[in-house]
Every structure is written in structure tokens, then in C-alpha cells.
Amino acid sequence: MTDQLTDAEPPAEEKLVGADRVIAVLTELAEHPLGVTLDELAGTLRSSKPTVHRALATLRRAGLADMTGRGVYVLGDEFLRLAFRNLDGRPETARLQPLLEELATTFGETAHYAVLSGRDIVYRAKMDPPQGAVRLTSVVGGRNPAYRTAVGKMLLSSRLGTLEEVGEWVGSFPLEQKTEHTRTTPQALLAELQTTRRRGYAIDDQENEVGINCVAVPVFLDGSATPTGAVSVSAVSFRTPLERLEAAVPQITDAISRHLGPRALG
Template structure:
């Protein structure tokens, strides 16, 4: 072989993970067992021989990423927890999501938002508009809108309000919910089935429910927790220029663009 010829890295396969892949498999599986897990069960879960699982645990324990909790039982180490919290303290979600927003604007030539849920409202954290194609919207960075009538808000509420009782409690606490347009869903009876539809299809739609003439599609983002969204991303448009049906038809492409920049954070 020529000394400058590229060396092909050894490829790991789902059937036979190798080297660092084994360590990462074991690390991820440990994260699913906060009360610790035995070596036998761990090896079975990740599909490795006990000897391989044990070697991976040894490497993780050296780094402080795993620790032994009684004879033959293991869990995540406090060093990993410390690193995770240190990272999260300096975590800037706005900087993280901006490349995804910019990619969406470049692709669709419409406005992209990132917002967080705060009680009964959303707070806009980031907004990117297409050059020379602005649309007059009420959204502004740091501004707020009611969660129940925005795509961003409904995308998050669908996972925060898990059942009809939770929706009723939300409406009781934050109601009476304002009807921004004739299409706004402002009662628990209207909102609950809409949130169920969002959970089923994995995205929310705003069909001129917040502002006349403005439609959007929004996706919850699970950046920090696998259960509760950290925020949501949307593509918002003038209805006469990009109809709601066109946004909905592009749902799969939008998810692909988001996850190309952020990883598997949608659901």
C-alpha cells in the first residue's frame, strides 16, 4: 500500500459493534437504568458478550462515566452527570437552533421561528426572515403570544398536556382563552382533540388561528429531555403565498432539515 493512501476505518455494523461503539452502546444503556443494572442484563440488552460489556464498563469507570453500585451492578457515574450539568449551564439554545432556522428559510423562503413555552404563552427566542420577502407578523424576539392559538404553542402543549383533564386544567388556569381569529380553538373541548391529532402526526398546524392570513407548521424539539419539549421550531408563511397544505406536504422535508442540523430531536 502507498504510504499516503487513505486507510479505510473499520466499519461498525449494528450486528457487530466494535471498539468505541461498544463503549457508547453500554453508556447509552446505562442511562436507561437509573437504579443500576447487572452485568448480565446489560450485556443482554446491548447484545454483547459479557467479557466485551465488562471491558466497556472498565473504560467508562476509568473516566468516571460509570460506577459500581453493589456487587455486579452498574450505573452512570457522577462525573458524567457533572459534565452534563456543566454543559447545560452554558447551553445556548438560540445559537444551537439558528443553523436549522437559516436552512429552513433558505429552502422555503418563509419565516422560521424558535420559541419556548412559558405558562400559557410562548416566548420567541429566535427568528429568521427571508431577505426581501418579509411578512408582517406579530412575532419578535423576546415577544409573546398565546400558546393555544399558535403552531409553536400547540406543538409543545400536545406533550405537556397529556390528556383531556390536563387540557381542562390548563384552560381553567389560563382562561378564558382569547379568540384571536374566527379559527382560534379557545375551549378545552376544541383544544383537546387538536392536541391529540398533533401527538399522532408529530407536528402542529396554525391555520390562521393567531393572525388572519398567516399559516404555519411547527415541530416540538426534545433537546434536553426525551419526554418534555425544550421548545419548538416553525415555518410561518403568508397563506396566499404558501398555503397551509403546501407546508403540511413538506413536513417530512422540514424534519429532515431540522435533524440534519440538530440530530434526532423531533418526535
């Protein structure tokens, strides 16, 4: 005998819509660490307040959202516990953290490990320097456009070799000029990727953020011919000029080899 749909059990299509709404609310909550109101969520998501309230109720029952008082919602402690437990349990995190600690201590700047995700890079691990008045705002799980970051250009250089490939990757996505140094045409991006591929490392010369420069090298963690990610050292330009970062590339690759093994360099 087949199951009959009832009012208590909506069709699969409606369930999917409901799940999508819950995920949208959860994602938007992550953008507001200080909290956000129901009215603000409904406005941002262009959804009715009852719909958003039902999604929030679902998240609160699971511990994935909390209400801090007077209608202000934040991510729940259970969400953070799950996220950090997953991150700490990833093999790459355990392997990379000692390397990033050494790089941050050696150079007095921030070290990252990031992977390519579509048109963005995602930071999988980060280590700030033990001392320093100015620190970067990047966070683990945070994203930046690949075309204007050193780690992104490093990873794109092994995937995009022709103007046609770069054009297909860019598509209708605007190459926003974040700073005066940002490359905003497929031709300029291709030239930079070719230079990156030739010298074996990538640079960000204040292309993503004024006053911040970066150097990145590829890392091969699974034995494939394509890098799984890239390790970078990002620096405040007045403290560590780009020229000094470029001169330090051999030190960075040496540290990668010692911590991850020679095969991690490809």
C-alpha cells in the same frame, strides 16, 4: 451587634415593593419602542408620578432607561446591550440559528424556535426570509397565547392528554376568539392536541392572525422525553398555503436532524 434600620435603609418589605415598581416601569417601557411620557407611565401603572419618576431615575442611573427629550422615556442602550449579549451567548441560539436560516431560505418564509412559558409561548430565535415584501411582526422575546399557535399546540400536546388536564390548564383564562378559526373551548383544544400528538406536528390555520398559517415540529435539545421547544415555519397564506407547509414537514424534520442531530427529533 445587630444592624439597626434607619431612614436611609427601609425595611426589606419596602425594598421589595420598590424593586417591584422599578421592574414594572422597565417592563412597561419595553412596550413603547417609540417612547412614553411620565404621565402615560403613571396612568398605565396606576401609580403616582413621583413614584414612577424615582423608578425611572434608578433605571437611568443604571443605563437601563434613557430620556430622549421633552420627557419621553425609552429603554436604554445598556439594557439592549445586556439582552442581546445574553441572547447571543445562549447555546441554543448558536445551535438553532443555522437551522432557521436554512428553513427561511428554503421556504421563503419566517422560521421560529419557541418555548412554552405558562400559558404563552416565547420566541427564542427567529429568521426572516432573505426576500419577500411581507414579513411577520413576531420578535425574539415576544409572546403569544399557546392555545392558538402551532408551536404552542405542539408543546401542549405532550403535556395535556385529558379533558381534565386541559381544563386545569385553561382555568379561568379566557380562550379569546382572535379569529374565526380560533378554538375557544377545552373540548375543541383537546381534540386538536390529540390530532397533533397523533400526526407528530401542529398547525395554525389562521388561528392567531388572519392571513398567517404555520406548521411546527417538536425539538428535543436536552435528551428528555418532553420537547424543550418547537421549530416552526410561519407563512403568509396567499404566498404559501397551509397544504404546502404540511407537505414540507419531512423537509423540516430532515433539516433539524442534519443541524441538531437525530436525537433532536425525540
